[in-house]
Amino acid sequence: MSMFNQQPPQKLEGATKQALETGRTRLLMTGAIFLLAFTVIGARLADLTVFQGGAEPKLSAAQSAATPRNSWPTTRADIVDRNGNLLATSLVTASAYANPRQILDPKDAAAKLMTVLPDLSLAELQTKLTGNRSFVWIRRHLTPKQQYEVNRLGIPGVYFQRDERRVYPQGPLAAHVVGFTGVDNDGLAGVERSFDEVLKGGGRGLALSIDLRIQHVLRQEIMAGMKRVNAIGGSGMVIDVHTGEMLGMVSLPDFDPHNPTGLDPKTLFNRNTLGVYEQGSMFKLFTAALALDSGSANMNSSFDASKPIKISRFTISDFQGKNRVLTLPEVLVYSSNIGAAKMALQAGTDTQKKYLAGFGLLRKPSFELPEVGAPMVPAQWKEINTMTIGFGHGIAVSPLQMASGIVAIANGGVMRPVTLLKRAPGEAPEGARVISQRTALEVQKLMRLVVTDGSGKNANAPGYLVGGKTGTAEKVNEHGGYKRRAVLSSFVSAFPMTDPRYVVLVAIDEPQPIKENFNYITAGWVTTPVVGRIIPRIAPILGVSPIDADDAAVKARMFVNYSAPKGPTRASLE
Amino acid sequence: MIGRTTFLWLLLAALAGYALFQVKYQVVSLEEELARLNAATLREQNQIHVLEAEWSYLNQPQRLEELNERFVHLKPINPAQYGTVASLPARPERLDVQPGTRLPGTDGMIARMAPPRRPQIPGVTPTAPTIPAPAAGYSTAAAPAIPAVPVIPVSVAPMSAVR
Numbered sequence: 001m002s003m004f005n006q007q008p009p010q011k012l013e014g015a016t017k018q019a020l021e022t023g024r025t026r027l028l029m030t031g032a033i034f035l036l037a038f039t040v041i042g043a044r045l046a047d048l049t050v051f052q053g054g055a056e057p058k059l060s061a062a063q064s065a066a067t068p069r070n071s072w073p074t075t076r077a078d079i080v081d082r083n084g085n086l087l088a089t090s091l092v093t094a095s096a097y098a099n100p101r102q103i104l105d106p107k108d109a110a111a112k113l114m115t116v117l118p119d120l121s122l123a124e125l126q127t128k129l130t131g132n133r134s135f136v137w138i139r140r141h142l143t144p145k146q147q148y149e150v151n152r153l154g155i156p157g158v159y160f161q162r163d164e165r166r167v168y169p170q171g172p173l174a175a176h177v178v179g180f181t182g183v184d185n186d187g188l189a190g191v192e193r194s195f196d197e198v199l200k201g202g203g204r205g206l207a208l209s210i211d212l213r214i215q216h217v218l219r220q221e222i223m224a225g226m227k228r229v230n231a232i233g234g235s236g237m238v239i240d241v242h243t244g245e246m247l248g249m250v251s252l253p254d255f256d257p258h259n260p261t262g263l264d265p266k267t268l269f270n271r272n273t274l275g276v277y278e279q280g281s282m283f284k285l286f287t288a289a290l291a292l293d294s295g296s297a298n299m300n301s302s303f304d305a306s307k308p309i310k311i312s313r314f315t316i317s318d319f320q321g322k323n324r325v326l327t328l329p330e331v332l333v334y335s336s337n338i339g340a341a342k343m344a345l346q347a348g349t350d351t352q353k354k355y356l357a358g359f360g361l362l363r364k365p366s367f368e369l370p371e372v373g374a375p376m377v378p379a380q381w382k383e384i385n386t387m388t389i390g391f392g393h394g395i396a397v398s399p400l401q402m403a404s405g406i407v408a409i410a411n412g413g414v415m416r417p418v419t420l421l422k423r424a425p426g427e428a429p430e431g432a433r434v435i436s437q438r439t440a441l442e443v444q445k446l447m448r449l450v451v452t453d454g455s456g457k458n459a460n461a462p463g464y465l466v467g468g469k470t471g472t473a474e475k476v477n478e479h480g481g482y483k484r485r486a487v488l489s490s491f492v493s494a495f496p497m498t499d500p501r502y503v504v505l506v507a508i509d510e511p512q513p514i515k516e517n518f519n520y521i522t523a524g525w526v527t528t529p530v531v532g533r534i535i536p537r538i539a540p541i542l543g544v545s546p547i548d549a550d551d552a553a554v555k556a557r558m559f560v561n562y563s564a565p566k567g568p569t570r571a572s573l574e
Numbered sequence: 575m576i577g578r579t580t581f582l583w584l585l586l587a588a589l590a591g592y593a594l595f596q597v598k599y600q601v602v603s604l605e606e607e608l609a610r611l612n613a614a615t616l617r618e619q620n621q622i623h624v625l626e627a628e629w630s631y632l633n634q635p636q637r638l639e640e641l642n643e644r645f646v647h648l649k650p651i652n653p654a655q656y657g658t659v660a661s662l663p664a665r666p667e668r669l670d671v672q673p674g675t676r677l678p679g680t681d682g683m684i685a686r687m688a689p690p691r692r693p694q695i696p697g698v699t700p701t702a703p704t705i706p707a708p709a710a711g712y713s714t715a716a717a718p719a720i721p722a723v724p725v726i727p728v729s730v731a732p733m734s735a736v737r
Contacts, residue, residue: 170630
């Protein structure tokens with residue numbers, strides 16, 4: 001420093017000057033590069049501190065904003081019912097795995113592990129730990145206690161991995177709707193499968209249209225009804241007729257979604273959606289609807305049911321028939337096969353096909369479950385088919401389709417897709433009109449008449465103006481013929497009939513004759529009492545207030561030109 | 575002077591170094607705090623999640639029903655238990671008539687209605703209720719005198735008498 005200050009600058013000549021010039025240039029270049037570098041660093045520093053100063057708070061905020069309800073970063077989203085009750089959620093667990101290459105003494109390690117996890121197989125465990133692989137699962141989803149104990153064994157080469165387990169707090173209550181996942185949390189059935197991608201995306205819980213309380217009532221009453229008649233199965237649905245939301249859907253026997261494998265496959269079978277059955281006399285409602293709407297018949301039309309119809313090798317006869325001419329309401333009240341066959345024939349095959357297609361009965365329905373069955377429709381639709389389909393035989397549809405069609409009748413004639421997802425209020429889709437409002441009202445009156453005067457009497461819950469139609473269909477055996485005394489007894493209903501809001505369909509599979517039912521296995525004895533107990537229990541939950549059936553205005557609205565027979569009758573209640 | 579300048583620079587450098595280390599350690603400790611809080615939050619959130627699952631499990635309708643049968647004995651609403659506003663009796667024209675008195679043309683309905691309560695405050699002499707002079711034919715026998723000891727009048731007897 002002192003050198004520069006004390007010595008005056010000297011004039012340099014030649015080579016020395018050249019060298020200095022070179023040095024100065026280099027210094028300048030280096031300086032420029034350094035300046036550039038520091039500028040970049042400075043800019044970056046300013047960027048980090050001033051402009052991105054809140055990086056960490058932002059990170060945690062983003063974490064909670066992305067998953068508001070379910071902030072724990074589990075990867076699979078919850079499934080909730082319409083009121084927000086958890087149906088399926090993911091809990092964090094620990095899974096034990098081993099790296100066999102690091103295990104010194106597989107025999108000893110296996111023996112030690114067996115002391116903590118006694119339900120493992122010793123031989124299997126030894127083989128696993130002996131291999132030359134670097135990863136084998138020992139056990140997925142340990143309890144905290146098991147994890148602690150395995151950890152305490154201190155076996156080198158045994159590790160834990162954070163894992164996630166699907167938990168169904170409601171157990172089997174909505175098993176067929178929610179479905180289940182496999183060990184790697186892939187949806188294998190139900191909503192878990194059909195919305196697998198959505199659920200894997202995490203985020204907000206998926207809200208179903210199901211109401212747990214209604215689901216519970218439905219399941220409990222169907223179970224009791226099945227037990228009463230020693231049935232092999234049962235199913236039931238409750239649908240909001242205006243929005244098409246499925247409020248309850250039960251298929252019995254059901255299963256525990258935590259342990260769906262290794263069970264009887266029959267329990268995994270969803271009778272409501274996957275099973276297709278001949279629906280029997282319930283179809284007469286569609287026959288009446290199409291006959292009335294097409295104009296081929298009116299409420300005063302009559303059909304000769306005095307003798308069975310013989311067509312080719314078939315005979316269509318009535319179960320405990322009246323053997324006389326019946327009016328249209330009487331065909332429904334007495335559930336006359338002959339009358340319904342003639343009504344269908346009078347409307348014609350093309351009309352029948354057109355309307356049944358409109359009610360969504362001829363095609364596989366679109367529904368938010370993977371387990372949806374396609375209907376069985378005759379390949380050649382001859383006159384005989386038209387007649388048998390008139391009373392619900394020779395065509396097999398799922399209870400879901402049956403109920404969807406009745407929903408259209410109950411809501412005034414508009415067909416809307418039935419859904420398992422919760423809809424916002426007033427968000428119901430437009431829908432397609434199948435029958436006129438007037439026809440719908442007439443069929444609704446007929447449904448009410450069946451309950452007040454016909455086979456639906458046992459479903460007549462006081463105050464809720466239940467209307468419906470029974471159906472008892474003989475089941476098809478393995479050889480394509482009908483099984484004797486093996487029937488599916490169903491009842492489809494709507495309430496309150498002055499302005500229907502909900503449709504309830506219940507089916508009991510293979511009821512056995514019991515003394516209390518006078519050995520009848522028909523729906524009027526087996527299924528209608530179940531519906532008669534379900535409706536008074538769910539109506540208060542659904543906010544349906546009771547209506548006085550004897551009120552003059554109600555009577556006028558439900559009036560059908562029909563004269564009830566005199567004297568006491570123990571109706572066959574088919 | 576040079577020494578002073580140098581000293582000043584050295585001092586500044588030392589101070590800057592000290593400040594830098596101070597800030598650095600502060601940041602490290604804040605980061606630790608943040609990580610700790612984040613971990614704690616996650617732990618809490620996990621616990622909430624487990625509790626939510628448990629809450630849902632404990633709210634199984636089946637279980638609630640069993641608890642109800644054991645402790646509360648609630649029953650589904652019977653249609654007969656519903657009432658509508660329209661089915662309520664009309665508000666009587668005169669609230670000053672004692673319960674139990676029969677008014678012509680009201681078929682006794684008014685007798686079932688409790689009189690408007692006049693809470694009496696101890697120590698304060700209540701003013702006489704402004705009962706207008708009863709029209710001829712109205713029974714005023716049941717009208718109680720204002721008691722000396724202030725009590726809130728409970729009108730049970732006339733009601734049961736009507737039944």
